[in-house]
Amino acid sequence: CSSTTPITATLFPGDGIGPEIAESVKKVFTTAGVPIDWEEHFVGTEIDPRTQSFLTWESLESVRRNKVGLKGPMATPIGKGHRSLNLTLRKELNLYANVRPCYSLPGYKTRYDDVNLITIRENTEGEYSGLEHQVVRGVVESLKIITRQASLRVAEYAFHYAKTHGRERVSAIHKANIMQKTDGLFLKCCREVAEKYPEITYEEVVIDNCCMMLVKNPALFDVLVMPNLYGDIISDLCAGLVGGLGLTPSCNIGEDGVALAEAVHGSAPDIAGKNLANPTALLLSGVMMLRHLKLNEQAEQIHRAIVNTIAEGKYRTADLGGSSTTTDFTKAICDHL
Amino acid sequence: CSSTTPITATLFPGDGIGPEIAESVKKVFTTAGVPIDWEEHFVGTEIDPRTQSFLTWESLESVRRNKVGLKGPMATPIGKGHRSLNLTLRKELNLYANVRPCYSLPGYKTRYDDVNLITIRENTEGEYSGLEHQVVRGVVESLKIITRQASLRVAEYAFHYAKTHGRERVSAIHKANIMQKTDGLFLKCCREVAEKYPEITYEEVVIDNCCMMLVKNPALFDVLVMPNLYGDIISDLCAGLVGGLGLTPSCNIGEDGVALAEAVHGSAPDIAGKNLANPTALLLSGVMMLRHLKLNEQAEQIHRAIVNTIAEGKYRTADLGGSSTTTDFTKAICDHL
Numbered sequence: 001c002s003s004t005t006p007i008t009a010t011l012f013p014g015d016g017i018g019p020e021i022a023e024s025v026k027k028v029f030t031t032a033g034v035p036i037d038w039e040e041h042f043v044g045t046e047i048d049p050r051t052q053s054f055l056t057w058e059s060l061e062s063v064r065r066n067k068v069g070l071k072g073p074m075a076t077p078i079g080k081g082h083r084s085l086n087l088t089l090r091k092e093l094n095l096y097a098n099v100r101p102c103y104s105l106p107g108y109k110t111r112y113d114d115v116n117l118i119t120i121r122e123n124t125e126g127e128y129s130g131l132e133h134q135v136v137r138g139v140v141e142s143l144k145i146i147t148r149q150a151s152l153r154v155a156e157y158a159f160h161y162a163k164t165h166g167r168e169r170v171s172a173i174h175k176a177n178i179m180q181k182t183d184g185l186f187l188k189c190c191r192e193v194a195e196k197y198p199e200i201t202y203e204e205v206v207i208d209n210c211c212m213m214l215v216k217n218p219a220l221f222d223v224l225v226m227p228n229l230y231g232d233i234i235s236d237l238c239a240g241l242v243g244g245l246g247l248t249p250s251c252n253i254g255e256d257g258v259a260l261a262e263a264v265h266g267s268a269p270d271i272a273g274k275n276l277a278n279p280t281a282l283l284l285s286g287v288m289m290l291r292h293l294k295l296n297e298q299a300e301q302i303h304r305a306i307v308n309t310i311a312e313g314k315y316r317t318a319d320l321g322g323s324s325t326t327t328d329f330t331k332a333i334c335d336h337l
Numbered sequence: 338c339s340s341t342t343p344i345t346a347t348l349f350p351g352d353g354i355g356p357e358i359a360e361s362v363k364k365v366f367t368t369a370g371v372p373i374d375w376e377e378h379f380v381g382t383e384i385d386p387r388t389q390s391f392l393t394w395e396s397l398e399s400v401r402r403n404k405v406g407l408k409g410p411m412a413t414p415i416g417k418g419h420r421s422l423n424l425t426l427r428k429e430l431n432l433y434a435n436v437r438p439c440y441s442l443p444g445y446k447t448r449y450d451d452v453n454l455i456t457i458r459e460n461t462e463g464e465y466s467g468l469e470h471q472v473v474r475g476v477v478e479s480l481k482i483i484t485r486q487a488s489l490r491v492a493e494y495a496f497h498y499a500k501t502h503g504r505e506r507v508s509a510i511h512k513a514n515i516m517q518k519t520d521g522l523f524l525k526c527c528r529e530v531a532e533k534y535p536e537i538t539y540e541e542v543v544i545d546n547c548c549m550m551l552v553k554n555p556a557l558f559d560v561l562v563m564p565n566l567y568g569d570i571i572s573d574l575c576a577g578l579v580g581g582l583g584l585t586p587s588c589n590i591g592e593d594g595v596a597l598a599e600a601v602h603g604s605a606p607d608i609a610g611k612n613l614a615n616p617t618a619l620l621l622s623g624v625m626m627l628r629h630l631k632l633n634e635q636a637e638q639i640h641r642a643i644v645n646t647i648a649e650g651k652y653r654t655a656d657l658g659g660s661s662t663t664t665d666f667t668k669a670i671c672d673h674l
C-alpha cells in the first residue's frame with residue numbers, strides 16, 4: 001500500500017455487462033490499494049459530430065490527457081451514418097498495436113495446457129482501411145493497405161516487447177506468397193527490425209500454416225506479430241485455446257505513450273444487469289494496465305488473486321461452469337488479496 | 338470388381354514426395370480393381386508460354402478432356418516471370434470451389450475426437466486477385482475482389498453438397514462487420530441461395546469468432562462456406578484439429594463438371610525419394626475422386642481399408658509416430674482390401 005499521488009485513468013465501462021464488470025475492477029483495485037482515480041466515461045446517446053460516432057469528444061480527450069485507460073465491451077448501435085465505436089477509438093487515439101497475452105490458466109482445463117504466447121496485432125490498416133468500392137453491379141472490391149510506417153512501428157513494438165519480457169522468438173505471420181506486395185512489405189519491415197535484435201530469434205510463418213500449427217502444438221510459438229486482419233483472426237483462435245475471450249486480456253498501444261487496456265469480448269446483452277457476468281477479462285486487462293504504469297507489485301498481487309480464485313474452483317461464474325454471481329466471484333478475489 | 342470400360346483420369350504426381358505417394362494410389366486402386374486408366378502428366382522444366390507457368394498446355398488439356406484428375410503436391414519453382422502452379426491450375430481450369438472434408442480418424446488420437454465438418458472455399462477471387470499496387474514508396478495496396486457470380490456459384494455448390502450429403506447446416510464465414518461491401522455481397526448471395534434450401538439451416542459467423550468456436554468445440558459446425566482467404570485459413574485450421582494436412586483430402590470443382598482431387602500438403606523435399614512419405618491425403622483425395630465418379634462401392638472399400646490400417650496402428654509412417662515405409666503402409670492397405 002504505497003502512498004503515492006494517485007494516477008488518473010480513464011474508464012469506459014461500456015455497454016451490456018460492461019458496468020457490472022467495471023464495478024468488479026474498481027472493487028478489486030480499491031481492495032488492493034491501487035493508487036488510481038478513475039475518470040468514467042460512458043458511450044453517448046447521440047452521435048458526436050466531432051468523433052462521427054457515439055463516443056463523446058470528452059471521453060477521447062480524457063484518454064489523450066491521462067494517457068492510460070481501461071475499456072469494457074462497447075456494442076456499436078445499429079444504424080447508418082456513424083462509425084464503429086471500437087474502430088473510432090483505434091483511429092482517433094492512433095492505437096497502433098493490440099497486445100494479447102494468451103496463457104493457460106492453472107486450474108481451468110481446456111484441451112491445451114501448454115499455451116503461453118503473445119499476439120501483437122497491427123491495429124490501424126490492412127483490410128480495415130474502410131475503402132470499398134462497387135466497380136459494377138455484382139463486382140465489389142476492398143482495399144488492403146500496408147504501409148512501411150505502420151509495419152515498422154508494430155514490428156518495433158513486438159521486438160521491444162519480446163526483449164523486455166524475456167521472450168525468445170518473434171514470428172511474423174503473413175500470406176506473402178499470395179500478397180507479395182502488401183504482406184511482402186510487412187515482412188520486409190519485420191526483417192529490418194529483427195536485425196536490430198540479434199538476441200531474438202526471428203521467423204516467418206504463413207497464416208494458414210500458423211493456424212494449423214497453433215491447434216496442433218501452440219507451444220511452438222512465443223511472440224506473434226501480424227497485420228490487422230490476421231491479428232483479429234489469430235488472437236481469437238488463441239483465446240479459444242485457453243477458454244475464450246472471457247478469460248483473455250488485451251491492451252492497445254498508441255503513439256504518444258497512450259495505453260488503453262480492453263476486454264475484447266462482447267457486451268452479452270442477454271445476461272446484462274443480472275449479476276452473472278465474468279469480470280476476468282476486464283480484470284486481467286486492468287492488470288496489464290497496471291504493468292504498463294509500472295505498478296508491478298499490485299499487478300502481480302491482483303493477477304495471483306484472480307488466478308488462484310479460478311484455480312480453487314469454489315467461486316466461478318456460469319461461463320466457467322460455476323454458479324457464482326459477479327459480486328461473489330469478485331469478493332472471492334478480494335479475499336485472496 | 339465390375340468390368341465397365343475404364344475411365345481415363347489425369348494424374349499429376351507432382352514434385353518431391355509426389356511420385357511416391359502417387360505410386361501408392363495406383364497400387365491401391367489397382368488392387369481394389371478400380372476401372373481407371375491414368376494419364377500421367379509431370380510439371381515441365383520450362384515455362385510454357387501458353388500457361389505462363391511450368392505447367393504444360395497438354396496437362397491442362399488432359400484435365401479438360403477427362404474432366405477428372407488427381408494431383409499431388411507441386412512446389413512452385415523459385416524465380417520470376419511465371420505463375421504459381423496451384424494458382425494456374427485454379428485459374429485455367431476455373432476450379433471455383435475447394436471442398437475439404439475434415440473428420441477425426443478413428444484410432445488416430447488428437448486433442449479432438451468429434452470433428453466432422455466440410456469446408457467449402459471459394460477458390461478464384463477475394464484476396465487472391467493478384468492485383469497489387471505501390472501507391473508511393475512505403476504504401477502498398479492489394480485489391481480484394483468479390484463478385485456476385487463467384488459467390489452465388491460457390492454458395493450453390495455448398496448448399497447442394499449439404500443437401501446431397503445428408504448435412505443439416507451451412508455456415509457462411511465472413512468479416513462483413515468490417516468489409517461491408519465485399520463480404521456483405523458474399524453474404525447476400527449465400528442468403529439468396531439459402532432461401533432455395535429451406536431444409537438446410539443457414540447461419541452467418543464472423544471469421545474471428547468462427548476460429549475461436551472451432552478450437553473450443555468443432556462439433557458446432559457442419560458445412561462451412563467462405564471466400565478464398567478465409568477458406569485457406571480455416572481449412573488448414575480444421576486439418577490441424579484432426580492431425581494435419583497429411584491426413585486430409587480435398588477436391589477442386591470446376592465449372593464444366595471438372596473435378597480435380599488434390600493432396601494439399603507440401604512436397605516435403607527433405608524426405609523425397611526415401612520411401613518415408615505418408616500417402617494418406619492423396620489416397621483419401623483419390624477416394625473423393627471416386628465418389629465424384631459415382632464409383633461409390635470402391636470408394637467405400639478403399640476408404641475403409643485406409644482408416645482400418647491407420648486405426649490398427651501396426652503400419653504407420655513416421656509423421657504418424659510409426660516407422661513404416663510408404664510401400665509397407667501401402668501394402669497393409671492393400672491387404673485390408
Ligand SMILES: CC(C)[C@H](C(=O)O)[C@@H](O)C(=O)O
Nearest residue numbers: 084086087232264514515545
Ligand atoms: C468488433 C470488431 C470490429 C473487432 C475487430 O474486428 O477488430 C473485434 O473483432 C476485435 O477483435 O476487437
Ligand SMILES: CC(C)[C@H](C(=O)O)[C@@H](O)C(=O)O
Nearest residue numbers: 177178208421423424569601
Ligand atoms: C500454396 C498456396 C498458394 C495455397 C493457397 O494459398 O491457396 C495453399 O495454401 C492451399 O491452400 O492450396
